[in-house]
Amino acid sequence: MKMIKNITVALTVGVAVSISAMAAGAGKHPLQVEWSFDGPFGKFDRASAQRGWQVYKQVCAACHSLKYFRFRNLAEIGYDEDMIKAFAAEYEVAGDVDDFGDPTTRNALPQDVFPSPFANDNAARASNGGALPPDLSLMVKARHDGANYVYSLLTGYEDSAPAGFDLTDGKYYNEYFKGAQISMAPPLFAGSIDYEDGTEASADQMAKDVVMFLTYVSEPSLEKRHQMGIKVLLFLLMLTILLYMSMKKIWKPVKEGKNFYED
Amino acid sequence: MAEWESVKPENKALSWFEERLPVLSLMNNVMGPGTPTPRNLNYAWNFGSLAGLMLVIQIISGIVLAMHYAANTGIAFDSVERIMRDVNYGWLIRYMHANGASFFFIAVYIHIFRGLYYGSYKAPREVLWMLGLVIFLLMMATAFMGYVLPWGQMSFWGATVITNLFSAVPVVGDSIVTLLWGGFSVDNPTLNRFFSLHYLLPFVITGVVILHLWAKKVSDSGNPLGIEVKSSADQIPFHPYYTIKDAFGAGVFFLLFAAFVFYMPNTLGHPDNYIPADPLVTPDSIVPEWYFLPFYAILRSITFDIGIPGTDIIFIDAKLLGVIAMFSAIIVLFFLPWLDTSKVRSTKFRPMYFWFFWILVADMALLTVVGGKKPEGIWPLLGLIGTFYYFAHFLVVLPLLGKIEKTLPLPESISNSVLKPAE
Numbered sequence: 007m008k009m010i011k012n013i014t015v016a017l018t019v020g021v022a023v024s025i026s027a028m029a030a031g032a033g034k035h036p037l038q039v040e041w042s043f044d045g046p047f048g049k050f051d052r053a054s055a056q057r058g059w060q061v062y063k064q065v066c067a068a069c070h071s072l073k074y075f076r077f078r079n080l081a082e083i084g085y086d087e088d089m090i091k092a093f094a095a096e097y098e099v100a101g102d103v104d105d106f107g108d109p110t111t112r113n114a115l116p117q118d119v120f121p122s123p124f125a126n127d128n129a130a131r132a133s134n135g136g137a138l139p140p141d142l143s144l145m146v147k148a149r150h151d152g153a154n155y156v157y158s159l160l161t162g163y164e165d166s167a168p169a170g171f172d173l174t175d176g177k178y179y180n181e182y183f184k185g186a187q188i189s190m191a192p193p194l195f196a197g198s199i200d201y202e203d204g205t206e207a208s209a210d211q212m213a214k215d216v217v218m219f220l221t222y223v224s225e226p227s228l229e230k231r232h233q234m235g236i237k238v239l240l241f242l243l244m245l246t247i248l249l250y251m252s253m254k255k256i257w258k259p260v261k262e263g264k265n266f267y268e269d
Numbered sequence: 270m271a272e273w274e275s276v277k278p279e280n281k282a283l284s285w286f287e288e289r290l291p292v293l294s295l296m297n298n299v300m301g302p303g304t305p306t307p308r309n310l311n312y313a314w315n316f317g318s319l320a321g322l323m324l325v326i327q328i329i330s331g332i333v334l335a336m337h338y339a340a341n342t343g344i345a346f347d348s349v350e351r352i353m354r355d356v357n358y359g360w361l362i363r364y365m366h367a368n369g370a371s372f373f374f375i376a377v378y379i380h381i382f383r384g385l386y387y388g389s390y391k392a393p394r395e396v397l398w399m400l401g402l403v404i405f406l407l408m409m410a411t412a413f414m415g416y417v418l419p420w421g422q423m424s425f426w427g428a429t430v431i432t433n434l435f436s437a438v439p440v441v442g443d444s445i446v447t448l449l450w451g452g453f454s455v456d457n458p459t460l461n462r463f464f465s466l467h468y469l470l471p472f473v474i475t476g477v478v479i480l481h482l483w484a485k486k487v488s489d490s491g492n493p494l495g496i497e498v499k500s501s502a503d504q505i506p507f508h509p510y511y512t513i514k515d516a517f518g519a520g521v522f523f524l525l526f527a528a529f530v531f532y533m534p535n536t537l538g539h540p541d542n543y544i545p546a547d548p549l550v551t552p553d554s555i556v557p558e559w560y561f562l563p564f565y566a567i568l569r570s571i572t573f574d575i576g577i578p579g580t581d582i583i584f585i586d587a588k589l590l591g592v593i594a595m596f597s598a599i600i601v602l603f604f605l606p607w608l609d610t611s612k613v614r615s616t617k618f619r620p621m622y623f624w625f626f627w628i629l630v631a632d633m634a635l636l637t638v639v640g641g642k643k644p645e646g647i648w649p650l651l652g653l654i655g656t657f658y659y660f661a662h663f664l665v666v667l668p669l670l671g672k673i674e675k676t677l678p679l680p681e682s683i684s685n686s687v688l689k690p691a692e
């Protein structure tokens with residue numbers, strides 16, 4: 007009885023707390039998209055991630071860096087070695103110094119990091135009206151509800167700010183961004199890309215694809231983690247059931263009131 | 270004190286060794302068949318061994334992380350990302366360590382509230398209780414410094430806010446802060462000393478855990494009825510009965526732990542810590558990890574000075590008072606054995622304390638929520654009320670309750686109460 011009373015009281019307290027926790031929140035809540043990587047069996051959609059890579063390198067890479075991404079990582083979204091070499095070779099990176107001690111450049115190799123568009127943060131700021139385009143390799147993990155947030159941000163631009171809103175020159179109105187004005191011009195326009203797989207490049211499609219790609223870059227171990235998790239949970243579940251049954255069996259004499267120590 | 274029961278192994282080599290170093294006897298007397306234990310322990314008693322298991326997990330995963338981690342502000346964040354991306358199963362080790370800290374605190378908080386509910390702190394277990402509080406304090410220091418290591422935005426700003434608190438200490442405050450920083454702001458020397466201490470403290474904790482278990486051996490386990498063991502019929506051997514029960518509990522606990530590690534690894538963390546530390550950009554709001562929130566709420570709830578009203582004379586300013594309140598919130602627990610004047614241990618027989626216990630739980634929950642909010646609107650007031658009630662519970666309610674509460678009659682003995690005569 008006491009047990010039930012305790013549990014009831016604990017539940018009441020818990021519910022009261024979670025309600026008060028939900029009551030407060032700031033900013034416009036991102037749109038909720040159903041992603042293939044959600045849930046315990048979630049995986050990346052290879053085709054979408056590959057399209058996202060195309061969006062990334064043709065659009066976002068003009069301003070953003072991707073410090074923790076190496077070309078060889080593309081293998082995990084389904085590209086083969088030759089294609090990866092070819093992708094890498096499109097970029098130039100700093101090489102070793104030559105025999106005269108002068109700097110050289112060479113084509114990028116699969117093990118190289120995706121090159122930054124700007125030499126340093128100041129150069130990046132100078133080209134973007136004073137705002138720094140942040141590195142995107144961890145973006146999806148660095149914001150609350152990251153995948154939905156980036157998708158909402160990319161598709162959430164409005165042509166004009168509402169009357170009375172004081173929009174700074176060179177900024178764009180976007181309610182999903184905190185403060186509702188962002189220095190990034192709307193990057194995605196329908197048809198601004200020709201998808202290699204023939205998919206129609208609507209702004210919405212491109213946003214979904216690039217989020218698929220960026221989620222992969224933020225959390226490359228996601229699929230391995232999900233797969234291993236199932237095995238670990240099943241193992242633990244079986245072990246726990248076995249332990250439970252052993253416990254019931256071992257405890258039988260105790261429940262029957264056996265005295266283990268003679269007085 | 271429970272008798273010491275030596276083990277005499279049959280095996281010649283083993284018994285040769287045992288005579289020279291009685292490890293088996295030691296085990297036997299901590300968790301073996303030679304440890305008579307009340308027969309009526311419920312699942313609230315599982316959380317001590319769970320906390321111990323989490324300590325082991327933290328030490329093992331931490332040592333592996335330390336093989337790849339670089340304590341230097343220029344590369345600390347990168348080195349953690351390398352662990353996540355390039356080290357084999359590095360993501361698993363790191364997610365285990367980061368979530369392991371949370372689950373360690375979950376186990377310890379339940380363990381502490383078990384103590385509050387069943388009066389585990391009362392004579393003769395006062396020292397056992399206080400050693401537990403020492404472990405709790407050391408854990409907080411360890412977890413705080415661990416959270417600084419990945420050198421994300423929350424790492425940096427959390428460290429800045431918390432270390433700055435010490436500047437409120439009169440006279441030596443600034444020197445303490447300089448010592449903590451190893452300079453004039455949170456910087457590379459801070460990161461280095463925090464890493465060094467983060468590596469050290471878990472082993473200090475291990476040492477105090479040994480003392481804690483020793484004190485437990487001396488005073489024996491309490492039990493849900495809170496009455497003394499009267500005869501041997503009240504007891505059963507620890508092994509195999511509580512070893513198997515603890516193992517089953519561990520299975521359930523690890524299921525929950527694994528659900529977080531594999532499916533919600535970042536839910537308990539803050540997204541800002543995936544942004545590299547930047548001393549020039551202050552985050553929107555600086556929030557500590559969830560397990561610090563009640564104490565953080567107490568710290569921030571104090572916004573007034575103590576002085577002579579109507580004059581400029583201030584004895585204690587708000588900042589210092591907040592720091593004092595925060596530390597007192599834990600220090601007060603050291604005096605609990607004497608603040609609680611009731612002779613009866615278990616809440617089972619304390620109908621009034623039952624409600625006050627749950628109000629305290631609700632109050633802690635409220636403080637946890639307040640700690641996570643920006644100090645605006647209704648929250649500071651709720652925080653102040655929560656803080657006030659927290660101290661009132663220990664300093665006013667408990668001393669009085671022991672005097673006025675009519676407790677229920679205690680059962681004859683454990684065996685009488687749990688074993689129904691008909692069976």
Ligand code: HEM
Pocket residue numbers: 324327328329330331332333334335338349363366367370373408411412413415416417418419467468470471472474538
């Ligand atoms: C009482 C036990 C311990 C607790 C509560 C604890 C807690 C933590 C926490 C909260 C973090 C931050 C995790 C994150 O957000 O990334 C951390 C990081 C770290 N800990 Fe521990 N830790 C413990 C023991 C140890 C031990 C024994 C070592 C061994 C040297 C260690 C090594 C590390 C390292 C290298 C990091 C940085 C890597 C990272 O952030 O993932 N820890 N610890």
